[in-house]
Amino acid sequence: xxxxxxxxxxxxxxxxxxxxxxxxxxxxxxxxxxxxxxxxxxxxxxxxxxxxxxxxxxxxxxxxxxxxxxxxxxxxxxxxxxxxxxxxxxxxxxxxxxxxxxxxxxxxxxxxxxxxxxxxxxxxxxxxxxxxxxxxxxxxxxxxxxxxxxxxxxxxxxxxxxxxxxxxxxxxxxxxxxxxxxxxxxxxxxxxxxxxxxxxxxxxxxxxxxxxxxxxxxxxxxxxxxxxxxxxxxxxxxxxxxxxxxxxxxxxxxxxxxxxxxxxxxxxxxxxxxxxxxxxxxxxxxxxxxxxxxxxxxxxxxxxxxxxxxxxxxxxxxxxxxxxxxxxxxxxxxxxxxxxxxxxxxxxxxxxxxxxxxxxxxxxxxxxxxxxxxxxxxxxxxxxxxxxxxxxxxxxxxxxxxxxxxxxxxxxxxxxxxxxxxxxxxxxxxxxxxxxxxxxxxxxxxxxxxxxxxxxxxxxxxxxxxxxxxxxxxxxxxxxxxxxxxxx
Numbered sequence: 001x002x003x004x005x006x007x008x009x010x011x012x013x014x015x016x017x018x019x020x021x022x023x024x025x026x027x028x029x030x031x032x033x034x035x036x037x038x039x040x041x042x043x044x045x046x047x048x049x050x051x052x053x054x055x056x057x058x059x060x061x062x063x064x065x066x067x068x069x070x071x072x073x074x075x076x077x078x079x080x081x082x083x084x085x086x087x088x089x090x091x092x093x094x095x096x097x098x099x100x101x102x103x104x105x106x107x108x109x110x111x112x113x114x115x116x117x118x119x120x121x122x123x124x125x126x127x128x129x130x131x132x133x134x135x136x137x138x139x140x141x142x143x144x145x146x147x148x149x150x151x152x153x154x155x156x157x158x159x160x161x162x163x164x165x166x167x168x169x170x171x172x173x174x175x176x177x178x179x180x181x182x183x184x185x186x187x188x189x190x191x192x193x194x195x196x197x198x199x200x201x202x203x204x205x206x207x208x209x210x211x212x213x214x215x216x217x218x219x220x221x222x223x224x225x226x227x228x229x230x231x232x233x234x235x236x237x238x239x240x241x242x243x244x245x246x247x248x249x250x251x252x253x254x255x256x257x258x259x260x261x262x263x264x265x266x267x268x269x270x271x272x273x274x275x276x277x278x279x280x281x282x283x284x285x286x287x288x289x290x291x292x293x294x295x296x297x298x299x300x301x302x303x304x305x306x307x308x309x310x311x312x313x314x315x316x317x318x319x320x321x322x323x324x325x326x327x328x329x330x331x332x333x334x335x336x337x338x339x340x341x342x343x344x345x346x347x348x349x350x351x352x353x354x355x356x357x358x359x360x361x362x363x364x365x366x367x368x369x370x371x372x373x374x375x376x377x378x379x380x381x382x383x384x385x386x387x388x389x390x391x392x393x394x395x396x397x398x399x400x401x402x403x404x405x406x407x408x409x410x411x412x413x414x415x416x417x418x419x420x421x422x423x424x425x426x427x428x429x430x431x432x433x434x435x436x437x438x439x440x441x442x443x444x445x446x447x448x449x450x451x452x453x454x455x456x457x458x459x460x461x462x463x464x465x466x467x468x469x470x471x472x473x474x475x476x477x478x479x480x481x482x483x484x485x486x487x488x
């Protein structure tokens with residue numbers, strides 16, 4: 001069942017022939033059309049500097065759909081029909097304001113053709129250096145206003161540091177109201193991430209334990225088994241702190257630690273997340289570990305180190321691994337450490353949040369010399385999305401031995417395959433739901449947290465590819481705690 005309130009609109013993609021369009025947006029838009037919610041409601045206009053006619057662009061789209069990793073199907077030539085009926089292309093040439101005014105004329109003509117009442121989404125599928133020109137072009141040409149509604153979509157990264165984030169936000173808000181702005185962090189669109197609030201707030205058994213009295217620590221891991229791949233030019237300038245921590249991990253932290261909103265409305269949820277970020281204590285030099293992968297072994301194969309990767313300087317000091325210890329100084333979380341970890345060339349690809357509960361008093365088990373493990377709640381966000389609750393039981397027989405077991409839930413076993421994240425965010429865009437997007441103040445507050453680490457960078461320690469980062473330094477950060485990926 002899909003919402004019926006999607007209104008007819010024109011989906012305008014700036015950078016419409018780029019990699020993001022081919023890999024993610026084409027398949028997601030077509031699947032939403034194929035499954036119903038956008039059928040007859042969304043017409044796509046791609047804009048770029050390449051010269052191309054509609055037929056050439058439709059051929060590009062058909063090729064992208066045919067080679068997509070996502071199952072898109074093509075019953076009775078459905079993909080071809082969609083391309084022919086719904087896809088258009090116009091060049092913006094040099095991207096001047098006059099070029100954007102001509103684009104505005106093309107948009108008005110397409111709206112008349114398809115009977116669209118002036119509803120528009122402008123999706124900036126552009127590299128960061130091109131954002132300012134596109135935002136200015138849209139604003140100065142009057143495309144920030146329309147007879148219907150207008151929404152603008154910005155992909156992360158939201159700036160390179162606090163100053164640039166403020167500049168971009170100020171530029172966007174010069175032409176658009178915050179209610180029109182959708183900053184995408186696709187991690188927030190994953191079904192398991194969305195379920196964090198439901199899991200906490202709809203289950204009193206967990207919410208009643210979600211505080212400093214019952215929780216020892218929270219560990220958030222986003223690990224990648226791949227290396228820098230084809231992103232060397234961007235990544236070597238950014239590093240793991242900018243690429244992953246400032247956005248993805250910080251948003252997961254906010255969702256995990258936030259208070260209960262008065263209602264599940266986007267403004268109220270954003271308010272509670274902002275309170276969390278404002279409550280994070282300043283990060284000191286002893287609260288961070290930076291690492292960079294060196295030569296090592298992955299799945300029995302030798303892989304080269306970061307400095308040996310193509311287009312990477314042999315003297316690069318860019319971090320490919322970050323581990324942090326943060327404290328949220330509010331009533332609920334005072335004294336509870338939040339550990340954040342991300343890195344490339346780690347043993348497995350996984351995203352998970354582990355809530356470690358405090359251990360019970362062991363006096364009654366002392367005569368048996370039992371090893372006892374604290375209860376843990378493991379929220380798997382990818383892959384194999386679901387939850388594990390780890391608890392202690394007595395093993396049958398003698399001697400008296402305790403054993404850790406788990407209660408497990410997996411989405412795929414109950415609901416089948418989950419929607420891809422971009423399908424979720426594109427549908428929310430069409431509906432005007434900002435819940436899964438990032439507000440301006442959250443972007444700037446997140447940058448504020450990490451600026452001390454960017455201006456006075458910690459030393460970068462080498463770690464072997466296939467390991468969990470600089471072991472000695474991470475052990476010191478944890479202060480006697482374990483940091484397992486599968487802790488049950």
